[in-house]
Each structure stands twice: as structure tokens, then as C-alpha cells.
Amino acid sequence: MPTQTVLYIIIAGIVALVLALFQYKYKVKSMSKLYMLFAFLRFFTIFSVLLLVINPKFEQLQLTLEKPKLLVAVDNSNSVAQLGQHKNAEQTVEAIRSHAALNDKFNIEYYSFGKTLNASDSLTFSEKQTDISSALEALQDIYKDDVAPTILITDGNQTFGNDYEYSTYNQPVYPIILGDTTTYLDLSIRQLNVNKYAYLKNKFPVETIVVFNGKETVTSTFTVTSKNQTVYSKNITFTANHTSEVLQFTLPANQVGLSAYKAQIQPLDSEKNKVNNAKNFAVEVIDEKMNIAIVSSFFHPDLGTLKKSIESNEQRAVTILKPNEIQSKLNDFNLVILYQPDNQFKFIFDDIKAENKNTFIISGTQTDWFFLNDQSDIYEHDITSQTEMYQGVFNTNYSTFIVDDLDFESFPPLQSAFGELTFFSAYETLLYKKYGNITTNQPLLATFETKGRREAILLGENIWQWRAQSFLNTKSFNTFDNFIGKLVQYLSTTKRKTRLVVDFESFYEGVNNVIIKAQFFNKNYEFDNRETLQIALKNKESGDVFNLPFVIKSNNYQVDLSHLSAGEYEFTVSAASEQISSSGSFTILEYNVEQQFLNADVSKLNQLASKTAGTSYFIANYDNMFNDLIANKKYVTIQKSTKTTQGLIDWKYVLGIIVFCLSLEWFLRKYNGLT
Known part of the structure; x- marks a missing residue:
């Protein structure tokens, strides 16, 4: 004092x-x-x-004693059970829990992981994906300021995410390897590449990589069947020096609709794992292709981005043209995208109005707004010589079609002309402009319909940066491509809006989430979130019937059907208060990537341990790890003083x-x- x-x-x-x-x-x-x-x-x-x-x-x-933390992360994926190591994993966790000296030295916290990390040691070994890298990243975020050596109980087989061998995890990792290094004789289909869509009366290509693991000379037969009929067959011989075969062939598309196939390499009698000898795939045969034109008077990275995103769906083809190249070809396209139009587009607008074509206008720093204002009687933009950067903010009440928020506020801003866009008729904003920290009520991306024609306008260039940022956010271009795809799908059709819209895929791979989305509109075609939607499902093979409710998420209804087994299903979505329903069908392909492994990935786990200054141990001698951790002088109890x-x-x-x-x-x- x-x-x-x-x-x-x-x-x-x-x-x-x-x-x-x-x-x-x-x-x-x-x-x-x-x-x-x-x-x-x-x-x-x-x-x-x-x-x-x-x-x-x-x-x-106040003096307190703080013991170092010890993290135990257990692989809860199906590959552990497939290798027969699930009981060993459970016994190891129990051994850690009951080890008095280990618990006396460390505060032990338990996690399990598959595709994501879970703060629990409850093990089912039923996860369909393994992402070790994501689990380590999550642990690093939680314990970035702590001393927390990590016991990783896993077979090291990863099916999803970044390669954990190159992880930047900053805690020592002590892998307990579930499995052994024994080499088993095995034939497997390592990879099968095929387009999701094909066109009627054409042939679609299939590429398959078949791999042999062994030192003997063996011969087997590769076949592709559809509805119990063999549509392709080839004999393959493998030796110690010839351990893989790349097969490239084509199959006919003779019937519109979904066609399911099964590719199989005949298993050897001595094979331990026969699950990886077959892969199911499906192709949807369509009888038309959507053609889209992108018209621009100059080159810009946005043009290539739009082409890649739109053509990620094989049903769509994109042609990039200059204004003077489209005049005689306008009727060949379902949709015309006009990129930063100026007075060179004069005759194009005349033809579009005459043919009542749907359009998507993208403006930017080189857009001639004097010309564009003169061409449109729907909207008018302020004329200024200034430009500005605008970020997009998703409108959760957008109801024209089902679309997800891609975390647009994390995307780089788009560059556009400064000023306000004024509409003279009804429109709906999909993205609002955000200037700095202020979200305005001005549209950045809007859609509208007039005289039976659908249009959209985007006030900003450099959307190629959005696609790149989307990849950084999700490790995939799919989310951004799907967003552009849905916008293009809406603009490419002239069908009248229905009050119940159901969004689903024709087929789902067994490892992916099976999500069906729906939107319900009132009589004024405004999104109605007060309705109760139900889905009635029937398995075509077993006859099993399921009735499930939809739940509201953002601006749509959703139902998760990931628990369904593989098979063909038909469904009906119905509204409880009105006699409105929509039906369809889809197929869930039988495929479990976790069942494709024969051994633990010892080399990667050893590399991870070495890189993080840890040590790897096989499951048979995990007791040595306990002794090493107890004897390690880096992990000591710290005395902390708190002054109040x-x-x-x-x-x-x-x-x-x-x-x-x-x-x-x-x-x-x-x-x-x-x-």
C-alpha cells in the first residue's frame, strides 16, 4: 500500500x-x-x-499450477473399421484415460474427427470422409497459445482436404498408427473419370485407372455393366513391372434420362479387400444443349471466368464474340451476355428487342452509360466520370430462384461507375452495394422481367477475383460456378414461375450430402416462409417410404437426406395448406471412399511426426509413447501467479x-x- x-x-x-x-x-x-x-x-x-x-x-x-495440455485426436472414419483397427483405437483411448501417471502430468482433452473435428471421444467409425489436415488446423486455432502435444490415433488415410504431410501445425504430433506395413495382393479401380452429362445419340468418353499391388503376374477382366448387361469388357495382365493400366473408351448414349453403370475389375481369389474392385457411376443423357453468347468489344479476364463457370455444367456451351460477329447468329443462343456495352452494341440491342431475347448486362469502368440509358426504359444510371469500388452483400430475402450466400462480403470489391441506378418497374435485388462499412439499398446485382423477357444487371467488373476468392474460401471453384450456373439457368429459360420450386440433383455420390432445397411462393409470387413443406420418398427397389419435413434456412426450405442408403428414389414435395406439389426422382450412388484402403499410410504419418518434432508409434507399442511423454522435460507444470x-x-x-x-x-x- x-x-x-x-x-x-x-x-x-x-x-x-x-x-x-x-x-x-x-x-x-x-x-x-x-x-x-x-x-x-x-x-x-x-x-x-x-x-x-x-x-x-x-x-x-494467487498462485496456481497449470499442467500442460495433451490432445487426443481419434480417427472416427470408416477406413479404421475397414482395416479392422476400430477395437485397437478404442482400447488405446481407454488406456490413455486410465493411465494414472499420464493424467497426473497432463490435462488430457479428447477429440474425434472425420471430415470435421468434434470435441468428443464418442467413436462410431462411421464417418464417410477423412480430413486430417482440417482437424489439425482446427486444433491449432483452439490451442495456438498453449503447450499442447497431440496424440493422433489414425491410419493416416485421408480422402478430403489438403495434404496433412505439409501441414503447418505448430504442436508436436505423436501419431499412433492403426495398421501395419504388410503388402497385400490387390486389384483396385483407383480413379474413374466421366462427364455427368451426355447428349442423345452421341458417345461419351470414360477413363479408368486400374492399379495392381503385388509382385506376381496376374490376369483379370475389366467390365462395365448397365442393367445387368455388359457394355464394355477388356482382359488386363499385370506384372511386378506393369502395375497400372489406363483404359479409355466410349459408351453410347441411346436413351434420355439417367443411366447407371458399374465398372468392375474381377477380384483375385486371394484379395483381402474386394470393395475397391468396383465403382458405380451415372450419366444423365439430355437431348439439347444450351448455347450462350458473351459479347464484348475488348478482352478482359472476366470473359474467361464467365466461360469457365458456365461451362462447368456440360449442358452449356459458351461462345465469346465481338459485337460485329453476332448479328447473324443471335437466334443460335439461349442467352446473350453483354459485357460493358457501348455504342458498338446498338444493332445488338435492336435485335434483342425484336427477338425478345433474355440478356445479362455486366457494366464496369468502360461502360457507356449515355448509350445504355438510351437503350433501356427499365432503368437509368447517374452519369458521372468517377468510378468506385463496391462489395456485395447478399439479400437473404431474394426469392426469384434458390441461391446460397457465398460469403460475398469476404470477396474483393468490384469496380464500377459511381452513382445510383434507378428502376422504373419491378425488380429484385440479389446483391446490395456495400461502400466501405456502409451497406446501401442500391443493387449491385439485380434481376427483373419485362414483356416476357428475363434480364439481369451486374454493376461491376473484375468478377474473376470473386471466383479466385471463392476458391480460397472453400478450396473449390464449385460454389461460385454453381452460383453463376443458377443465374444463367434462370436467365436462359422463359418458363413461367411456379409457386413451388424444388432444387435437386439427378444423382448424388454416396460420400456427398444429399440436400434437397425448395421455395414456396404466395399468390403474388413472394417468398412465403410460413408454409409447411413435406417430402414423401420411396425407394424404387425396396419400396420403403419416408416422410420428412423441410426446415427453413435463409431464403429457402431444406431437407437433409444423407442418411438414405444407395438406390433410386422418387419423391413428392407438397405444401400442407394448399394443393400444390412437385415430383421428381434421383439416384444415390453406392460408393464409400473409406473402404478403398488396404494399409495405414505410414510414410506420411512418419513425415508429419518428424516435421512437428514428434515421434510416431505403431499401435502394438503405444506404451512406449506414454513413457516418452512422461519422461519428456519439455512438458512441465507451470506455476502462474495472478495479481488482483x-x-x-x-x-x-x-x-x-x-x-x-x-x-x-x-x-x-x-x-x-x-x-
Whole structure:
């Protein structure tokens, strides 16, 4: 406590004593015991009040012992069970839990992982994907400021995400390897490449990589069947020096609709894992292709980005043209994308109006708004010579078609002409403009319909940066390509809007989430989130029937059907309050990537341990790891001191003492007949 505060307390004591004696000693001839008690109570009251005014600070030092953390991350994927290591994993976790010395030295925290990390040691070994890299990244985010060596109980087989061998994890990793290095004789289909779509009466290409693991000479037969009929067959011979074969062939597309196939390499009698000898795939045969034109008077990276995104769906073909190249070809296209139009586009706009073609206009720094305002009677943009950068903010109430938020606010801003866009008829904003930290009600991307023609306008260039940022966010171009695909799909059709719209894929791979989305509109074609939607499903093979409700998520209804087994399903989505329904069918392909492994990936786990200054152990000798961790002097209990400062004014019982002294003094004075 500072000397100055001590001096104030001494002065407060003297002042309190003087005041108390002045009241009960002054003009009193002799001090009785009662008056001495009164003086003491008054002294204590005044002294306590003065102490609260001075408010001295008291420091308290608290010492705590903090043990280092030990993280236990267990692979909960199906490959562990496939290798017959699930019981070993459970026994190892139990051994860690019951090891007294280990628990005495460390605070042990348990996690399981498959595609994502879960704060639990509940193990089912049913996860359909393994992402070790993502699990390590999540642990690093949680324990970035702690000493937390990590026990990784896994077979090392990863099916999803970045390669964990090159992880930047900053904690020592001690892998316990589930499996062994024994080499088994095995034939497998390593990879099968095929387009999702084909065109009627054409042939579609298929590429298959068949791999042999062994040192003998073996011969097997590769076949592709559809509805129990063999559509392709080839004999293959493998040797110790010829361990893989790339097969490239074509299959006919003779019937519109979904066609399912099964590719199989005949297993050897001595094979341990026969699951990886077959792969199912499906192709949707369509009888038309959507043609889209992108018209621009100059080159820009956005043009290539649009072409790649749109053509990621094989049903669509994109042609990039200059304004003078499209005049005689307009009727060949379902949709025309006009990139930063100027007066060179004059005759194109005339033809579009004459043919009532759907359009998608993208403006930017080189757009001639004098010309564009003159061409449109739907909207008008302010004319300025300035440009500005705008970010996009997703409109969760957008209801024209089902679309997801791609975290647009994390995307780089687009460059556009400064000013406001004014509409003279009904439109719907998909993305709002955001300027700095201010979100405006001005559209960045809007859609509208007029005279039976659908149009969209995007006020900004450099969307190639959006596609790149989307890849950084999700490690895939698919989310951005799907967004552009849905916008193009809406603009390419002239079908009248229905009140119940269902969004689904024709087929799903067994490892992916099976999500069906829907939108319900009221009679004014406004999105209605008060309706109750149900889906009735029927497995065409078994006849099993399922009835499930949709749930509201953002601007659409969703139902998760990932629990369904592989097979063909037909469904009907219906609204509870009205006689409106929509039907369709889809196929879930039978494929489990976790069942494709024969061995633990020992080399990658050893590399991970070496890179992070840890050590790897096989499951048979994990006891050695316990002893090494206990003996490791890097992991010690740390003594931490916590210093807290508290003022006297925070002590509530001081106020209680003041009230008590005043009350007792008042009572005794009244009791003894004093005023």
C-alpha cells in the first residue's frame, strides 16, 4: 500500500477520534462507560466513512499450477473399421484415460474427427470422409497459445482436404498408427473419370485407372455393366513391372434420362479387400444443349471466368464474340451476355428487342452509360466520370430462384461507375452495394422481367477475383460456378414461375450430402416462409417410404437426406395448406471412399511426426509413447501467479458495519432516554 494512502488513513483516524471525543467528551464532566461506548461507535462510523472516501487498494497474489495440455485426436472414419483397427483405437483411448501417471502430468482433452473435428471421444467409425489436415488446423486455432502435444490415433488415410504431410501445425504430433506395413495382393479401380452429362445419340468418353499391388503376374477382366448387361469388357495382365493400366473408351448414349453403370475389375481369389474392385457411376443423357453468347468489344479476364463457370455444367456451351460477329447468329443462343456495352452494341440491342431475347448486362469502368440509358426504359444510371469500388452483400430475402450466400462480403470489391441506378418497374435485388462499412439499398446485382423477357444487371467488373476468392474460401471453384450456373439457368429459360420450386440433383455420390432445397411462393409470387413443406420418398427397389419435413434456412426450405442408403428414389414435395406439389426422382450412388484402403499410410504419418518434432508409434507399442511423454522435460507444470487489486469501496460489508454502528448508537441513546 502506498505511503501516501497510509498517511491519509492515519489522518482519517485522528479526525474520526477528534470528532467522536468532541461530541461525547466536550462539556461532559466525566466519561461514563456508556458515553465511552457512544464515542467508540461514533469513531468507528466516521472512520469507516472516511476510509471509503480514501478507498485504499489491496493487492492479492494467487498462485496456481497449470499442467500442460495433451490432445487426443481419434480417427472416427470408416477406413479404421475397414482395416479392422476400430477395437485397437478404442482400447488405446481407454488406456490413455486410465493411465494414472499420464493424467497426473497432463490435462488430457479428447477429440474425434472425420471430415470435421468434434470435441468428443464418442467413436462410431462411421464417418464417410477423412480430413486430417482440417482437424489439425482446427486444433491449432483452439490451442495456438498453449503447450499442447497431440496424440493422433489414425491410419493416416485421408480422402478430403489438403495434404496433412505439409501441414503447418505448430504442436508436436505423436501419431499412433492403426495398421501395419504388410503388402497385400490387390486389384483396385483407383480413379474413374466421366462427364455427368451426355447428349442423345452421341458417345461419351470414360477413363479408368486400374492399379495392381503385388509382385506376381496376374490376369483379370475389366467390365462395365448397365442393367445387368455388359457394355464394355477388356482382359488386363499385370506384372511386378506393369502395375497400372489406363483404359479409355466410349459408351453410347441411346436413351434420355439417367443411366447407371458399374465398372468392375474381377477380384483375385486371394484379395483381402474386394470393395475397391468396383465403382458405380451415372450419366444423365439430355437431348439439347444450351448455347450462350458473351459479347464484348475488348478482352478482359472476366470473359474467361464467365466461360469457365458456365461451362462447368456440360449442358452449356459458351461462345465469346465481338459485337460485329453476332448479328447473324443471335437466334443460335439461349442467352446473350453483354459485357460493358457501348455504342458498338446498338444493332445488338435492336435485335434483342425484336427477338425478345433474355440478356445479362455486366457494366464496369468502360461502360457507356449515355448509350445504355438510351437503350433501356427499365432503368437509368447517374452519369458521372468517377468510378468506385463496391462489395456485395447478399439479400437473404431474394426469392426469384434458390441461391446460397457465398460469403460475398469476404470477396474483393468490384469496380464500377459511381452513382445510383434507378428502376422504373419491378425488380429484385440479389446483391446490395456495400461502400466501405456502409451497406446501401442500391443493387449491385439485380434481376427483373419485362414483356416476357428475363434480364439481369451486374454493376461491376473484375468478377474473376470473386471466383479466385471463392476458391480460397472453400478450396473449390464449385460454389461460385454453381452460383453463376443458377443465374444463367434462370436467365436462359422463359418458363413461367411456379409457386413451388424444388432444387435437386439427378444423382448424388454416396460420400456427398444429399440436400434437397425448395421455395414456396404466395399468390403474388413472394417468398412465403410460413408454409409447411413435406417430402414423401420411396425407394424404387425396396419400396420403403419416408416422410420428412423441410426446415427453413435463409431464403429457402431444406431437407437433409444423407442418411438414405444407395438406390433410386422418387419423391413428392407438397405444401400442407394448399394443393400444390412437385415430383421428381434421383439416384444415390453406392460408393464409400473409406473402404478403398488396404494399409495405414505410414510414410506420411512418419513425415508429419518428424516435421512437428514428434515421434510416431505403431499401435502394438503405444506404451512406449506414454513413457516418452512422461519422461519428456519439455512438458512441465507451470506455476502462474495472478495479481488482483481491489478497492475498499468494493467491500460491501464495510457499509454493513457503518449501518450497524449507527443503528446500535441510535438504539442505545433512545433506550437510555437521550436525544
